[in-house]
Amino acid sequence: MTSIMNFIHALGQYDFLQSALIAAIMVGVMSGIIGSFIILRGMSMMGDAISHAVLPGVAVAYMLGINVLIGASIFGILAAGLIGFVVSHSKIKTDTSIGIVFSAFYALGFILISLAESSTNLHHILFGNILAVSDTDIMTTTVILGLVILFVVFFYKELLITSFDATYAQTYGLKVHILHYALMFVLTLVTVSALQTVGIILVVAMLITPAATAFLWTDRLATMLVLSASIGAVASVVGLYFSYTLNWASGPAIVLVAAVFFGISFVISPKQALFPRLWHGTNAKKKRVIA
């Protein structure tokens, strides 16, 4: 209890902690939203791949002194395009293509970072450095959060139908692959924001774990998006608290909290129903009623 009071007190006192909290919440929300579409499309591997594939972009951006977002976006989209190109121009399956492209990009990223001679940076890129969030970082994260929300609001029905039934979307003339690349682009932006809080290695956890947790609790996409965003935000705040109090690295702390939320949901949620008696009467009758 006292440590929670300490945390709240420190929040009032230290700007860096406030910035960290704001960034953590925003990243939790945006990755919860985009992550929902990633898991519903069966693209968890792709999410992991893109988040790793931005590394060379980050390195190049450092070297040239340009905005990290630009470098990361270019390499993120390039990786998504290459993965698709290999699949459509050979008999190689998607997961194999993902494995080849993302490991190559990741490896390239390491070499470029070592050329840039900033090993401290590398550590932060890999594991996150939430206590060093600058005002500019907050600015860009806010803009990206806005973009993510606008993207999902404006293209809600397109995202829904291409995730659920892409063939149908194609028959009425929707440009399914353009939407796919738009989603990949937004995903790279989210990845760059999440670099700050959880680091490249754990970005995929922020995309998938809150979304999967939300999925266990609802049968409606809109509800899932809101739930997932909330779980992402709460996990980030609680993780930050542990990070501050116990001096844990922020990324692993946030990711572990999210995993605990998932674990609890896995045991008690209605869809999972490891303990169906818990939900007797409300959801028991909803389970598989087949005429």
Added chain:
Amino acid sequence: MLTVKNLTVAYDDTPVFTDVAVNFNAGKITGIIGPNGAGKSTLIKAMLGLIKAQSGTVLSDGHDLKQLQKQIAYVEQRKDLDLSFPISVFEVVMTGTYGKLGLFRQPGKAARDASRAALEQVDLAEFADRQIGQLSGGQLQRVFVARAIVQEAQVIILDEPFVGIDLQSETAIMAILKQWRDAGKTIIVVHHDLNKVSHYFDDLVILNHGIIDYGPVDDVYTADNIERTFSADLSAVLFSPAGGSKK
């Protein structure tokens, strides 16, 4: 009338069929039959532009079908959809309005009313709020027919809609197809159960890596054609004086 000309489709070096030419009449239910792997689904997908054809054109009353994409509804063969997707029966039917809405417009009251009416037509009104995975195969197929109703398409194509579904659903779907036909629409049904061919269809296309025959069902559904396409045994069973399905 839907006119297919010189249609050639190949997945790899050997074409599934070459230079297919066939017509589908408005105001008729046309069946497509043929052995497994004959190219029935391929023909339909090529007509819909879902796979690229090597050559050929598909015209609807003389206009290129590509410009009329929103006029076609397609009910796929045995969809391997994610049945755990967080979407309700009602929402799936509503997606039938998406094509005509276009980008940036959200379905409104008209779309909801149409979806509700379509669900009633396929007798699933009470299932509207149910998650899509909580339906039987037949009910699920009826949901996709309801979506096709909402699309208000002129051409409706169904690929093996009756496989693995209950008789009640099959009857309900067939009733809708007949309503569509009587409203002058073009209905195309890929079919596997030869027994019901002359009951269900007005016109028939027999396909086996190319068109074997097509035209009014009475002219095309003959012992000779079935023997040529499938086997003499099957033909003998179907057309024997005792157990034949033909009048």
